Amino acid sequence: MKATLVGMGSVGRALVTLLAQRQRSGGHRPGTPEIRAVVDSRGARLARAGQPLDLEALVAAKAQGVPVHRAEAAGGLGVEAGGPEWSQRLIAESGTELLIEAGPTDLKRPATAMGHLRAAMASGMHVVCVNKAPLATAMPALLELAAYNRVGLRFSGCVGAGTPVLAMGEQLARGDRVRGISAVVNGTTNYILTQMRDAGQSFGEALAGAQQLGYAEADPSGDVDGWDTAMKMVILAAAVMGVKTTVGRSQVEGISKVTREAMAEAAARGKTIKLVGRAGEDGVSVGPAEVDRHGPLDVAGSINAVVFRCDTLGEVTLSGRGAGGPETATAILRDAEDLAKAAGADRGGR
Amino acid sequence: MRIVMKFGGTSVAGAEKIRHAAGLALKAVAEGHQVVVVVSAMDGVTEDLLDLADAAGSGNRAALYTVLGKVRSAHEAAARALGAMDEVDPLLGRLETLVSGILAVGELTARSRDAVVAFGERLSTAMMGVAMGCRAMDGHGAGIVTDDHFGEADPLMEISMHQVRQNLEPIISGGRPVVVSGFIAANQHGVTTTLGRGGSDYTATILGAAIRADEIWIWSDVDGLMSADPRAVPEARLLTAINFAEAVEMGKFGAKSMHPRALEPAAAHRINVRMRSTFNPDNPGTLISDATAAGDAAHAVRSVPMLKKMAMVTVGGAGMIGRPGTAAAVFTALAEARVNAHMICQSVSEAGISVVVSMGQLDKARAALERALVKVTSGPHANVVSSLKVQENLAIIAAVGQGMKGVPGVAARVFVAVAEAGVNINAIAQGSSELSIAFAVDEAAGSKAVAAVHRAFGLGG
Numbered sequence: 001m002k003a004t005l006v007g008m009g010s011v012g013r014a015l016v017t018l019l020a021q022r023q024r025s026g027g028h029r030p031g032t033p034e035i036r037a038v039v040d041s042r043g044a045r046l047a048r049a050g051q052p053l054d055l056e057a058l059v060a061a062k063a064q065g066v067p068v069h070r071a072e073a074a075g076g077l078g079v080e081a082g083g084p085e086w087s088q089r090l091i092a093e094s095g096t097e098l099l100i101e102a103g104p105t106d107l108k109r110p111a112t113a114m115g116h117l118r119a120a121m122a123s124g125m126h127v128v129c130v131n132k133a134p135l136a137t138a139m140p141a142l143l144e145l146a147a148y149n150r151v152g153l154r155f156s157g158c159v160g161a162g163t164p165v166l167a168m169g170e171q172l173a174r175g176d177r178v179r180g181i182s183a184v185v186n187g188t189t190n191y192i193l194t195q196m197r198d199a200g201q202s203f204g205e206a207l208a209g210a211q212q213l214g215y216a217e218a219d220p221s222g223d224v225d226g227w228d229t230a231m232k233m234v235i236l237a238a239a240v241m242g243v244k245t246t247v248g249r250s251q252v253e254g255i256s257k258v259t260r261e262a263m264a265e266a267a268a269r270g271k272t273i274k275l276v277g278r279a280g281e282d283g284v285s286v287g288p289a290e291v292d293r294h295g296p297l298d299v300a301g302s303i304n305a306v307v308f309r310c311d312t313l314g315e316v317t318l319s320g321r322g323a324g325g326p327e328t329a330t331a332i333l334r335d336a337e338d339l340a341k342a343a344g345a346d347r348g349g350r
Numbered sequence: 351m352r353i354v355m356k357f358g359g360t361s362v363a364g365a366e367k368i369r370h371a372a373g374l375a376l377k378a379v380a381e382g383h384q385v386v387v388v389v390s391a392m393d394g395v396t397e398d399l400l401d402l403a404d405a406a407g408s409g410n411r412a413a414l415y416t417v418l419g420k421v422r423s424a425h426e427a428a429a430r431a432l433g434a435m436d437e438v439d440p441l442l443g444r445l446e447t448l449v450s451g452i453l454a455v456g457e458l459t460a461r462s463r464d465a466v467v468a469f470g471e472r473l474s475t476a477m478m479g480v481a482m483g484c485r486a487m488d489g490h491g492a493g494i495v496t497d498d499h500f501g502e503a504d505p506l507m508e509i510s511m512h513q514v515r516q517n518l519e520p521i522i523s524g525g526r527p528v529v530v531s532g533f534i535a536a537n538q539h540g541v542t543t544t545l546g547r548g549g550s551d552y553t554a555t556i557l558g559a560a561i562r563a564d565e566i567w568i569w570s571d572v573d574g575l576m577s578a579d580p581r582a583v584p585e586a587r588l589l590t591a592i593n594f595a596e597a598v599e600m601g602k603f604g605a606k607s608m609h610p611r612a613l614e615p616a617a618a619h620r621i622n623v624r625m626r627s628t629f630n631p632d633n634p635g636t637l638i639s640d641a642t643a644a645g646d647a648a649h650a651v652r653s654v655p656m657l658k659k660m661a662m663v664t665v666g667g668a669g670m671i672g673r674p675g676t677a678a679a680v681f682t683a684l685a686e687a688r689v690n691a692h693m694i695c696q697s698v699s700e701a702g703i704s705v706v707v708s709m710g711q712l713d714k715a716r717a718a719l720e721r722a723l724v725k726v727t728s729g730p731h732a733n734v735v736s737s738l739k740v741q742e743n744l745a746i747i748a749a750v751g752q753g754m755k756g757v758p759g760v761a762a763r764v765f766v767a768v769a770e771a772g773v774n775i776n777a778i779a780q781g782s783s784e785l786s787i788a789f790a791v792d793e794a795a796g797s798k799a800v801a802a803v804h805r806a807f808g809l810g811g
Contacts, residue, residue, distance in 0.1 A: 111516070118509075118538070121538075122538035122539060137512075138509075138512045140508040140512075141508040141509040141511070141512040141513075142509075143508070144506055144507070144508040144509055145506065145509055145538075148497070148506055149538075
């Protein structure tokens with residue numbers, strides 16, 4: 001499937017690298033997207049008819065800080081950003097069949113990514129989205145647009161990165177009913193809380209340490225205030241339980257008020273404090289909570305754990321690495337293959 | 351309080367009325383309310399614009415320039431008085447360019463008709479924005495997105511609500527009012543569409559649901575919903591409060607209610623709707639809310655609306671008895687001819703089906719039924735229907751009230767009252783919702799029957 005990739009951050013670069021490796025090794029698999037256009041915040045690079053983009057040259061240029069429209073070595077045509085909604089117009093006129101939205105998740109300004117998704121679906125393009133912001137703020141609207149335009153919308157990389165959390169939840173929801181979901185899905189807070197427990201640090205000390213190591217961003221609020229977890233839970237709730245909600249309607253509390261003392265008290269009782277996201281039929285809530293030490297939600301560092309509570313099967317837990325560029329890129333390829341298969345079936349193919 | 355106010359065509363017909371409507375909205379703003387104003391086109395302008403579009407499409411230059419002149423002078427007069435020429439003049443220029451284009455091409459599509467008609471609301475919205483000294487935008491600008499069904503577009507509700515929230519919330523949260531044109535929206539590609547049935551009221555309830563308004567006020571030239579048409583029953587009273595189900599039912603029977611489609615978003619999100627008059631703004635009007643009154647015998651009937659200029663077509667024949675599919679054939683034939691059936695009755699013996707349609711659609715209905723059922727000599731419907739009878743000049747009268755649900759004897763009281771007034775009933779229907787009992791009588795006796803039912807249930811007070 002011919003694809004437009006938006007975003008050349010760690011996920012976008014990892015995806016392009018993976019695709020370049022496949023291109024070189026000749027291990028072409030059916031359903032692997034063919035990147036015909038790449039968009040970053042400053043411009044775009046479009047493949048010329050009949051000629052592919054040199055993906056490795058593109059990654060090399062980005063690694064040197066060169067925006068895609070200036071990465072001449074990658075071949076194709078560079079287009080500089082210009083005018084409002086330029087990227088939407090570019091997507092709509094790209095002539096590709098798939099949009100891969102891997103731009104930065106910005107919960108305060110989801111409009112840019114939302115515009116990309118709208119433009120793509122209105123032009124009949126399928127969408128793979130690993131940008132959580134538009135999904136978490138407008139999931140019902142996006143599902144409506146996908147259904148109305150009869151296109152596929154996949155976003156499995158939004159939760160658990162490469163670990164197929166959504167796929168497992170969707171499987172469980174077939175035949176059984178998923179009543180509730182509890183999850184630890186944010187690596188930054190998990191690192192901080194583990195440091196507080198094991199090294200006896202205060203929240204402030206642990207956060208500073210995490211920032212030094214690059215585990216937490218300069219503005220850590222998205223993670224430590226619980227918003228990243230909330231976004232993931234909203235997406236899970238919609239995809240697995242059909243619960244229509246948004247981040248704005250969720251109850252969200254971060255971990256900044258968790259104390260060393262509370263952590264020690266919990267430990268004395270065989271418990272530990274985690275930032276737990278919960279999804280139920282009445283919506284989503286996020287906050288610090290005590291979980292059993294060595295229980296299913298007591299996972300370390302960047303490992304995510306998701307517990308699905310089902311009517312018949314009881315509790316089913318999935319855990320695995322929940323972050324990382326290559327991991328998320330794998331999820332994109334998985335979604336793209338699914339979409340290609342579904343589109344092929346629609347056309348009467350195999 | 352957060353209020354969406356919609357002003358109908360008569361409330362914005364001319365500079366004086368626009369000023370008055372703007373004053374009502376600004377008064378609410380001054381009282382500390384957050385206000386979104388929705389406006390219709392000036393009274394009669396939508397019809398003029400439809401004529402204009404037709405004239406352009408059929409190449410009738412004389413009609414085109416006559417109507418264009420009329421539209422132009424009405425708006426210029428109002429705009430001059432309001433100091434809104436800077437806003438209105440470019441719009442009129444664009445309208446002229448558009449119809450000239452249609453004239454040149456010689457073809458009017460549903461899409462170009464919507465583009466022409468939309469100018470009615472664009473113009474009134476611009477003038478209201480100037481009169482209120484605030485921002486004005488069209489429904490598309492507010493965020494309403496529809497499908498591609500020009501002339502009768504359906505909103506894509508989730509994306510519309512999402513975008514309206516994004517666009518309007520920052521304005522009204524800051525205490526600033528905003529004017530939005532009713533009736534018009536756009537498809538996903540930004541091409542202008544119109545909402546058709548429900549029109550500007552529908553815009554108001556969509557916006558109200560999106561921003562979670564406390565109330566939606568529908569301003570018009572009447573105080574609200576009445577217990578009956580005051581021309582038929584002088585002692586008819588204003589209904590101060592009804593629920594959504596009753597309002598929908600009254601709307602179906604021609605009361606000056608809102609179109610059921612327009613009530614839907616408000617009912618779904620439980621937002622109160624208030625119908626009130628710009629000419630009598632101190633009157634709180636009729637409140638339509640979620641309150642239920644099922645089984646309330648004292649309010650078994652709240653209102654007695656009447657639809658005039660009706661006709662009844664009855665197909666009959668002994669061959670229909672025990673024969674499945676005849677009713678389906680009747681309704682399919684009517685649907686294919688785009689005839690709206692206001693009331694349907696079937697005798698228990700299955701030997702007859704009566705359908706009440708408006709007089710305006712009678713010929714179409716009769717032709718469709720003859721073709722499908724009477725003049726057939728082969729196939730499953732051959733020789734099933736032997737007669738087709740038509741009764742003209744009827745009125746449908748309905749007794750509406752959610753209180754009748756589960757209360758025995760309401761139908762008896764209705765029909766005794768009509769009988770005692772000496773009026774013969776031609777057909778009867780009750781919906782399974784038990785919200786109304788409808789019957790057809792000769793139009794000449796309509797008012798008498800309405801008055802009798804009105805009196806029997808003590809609606810005159």
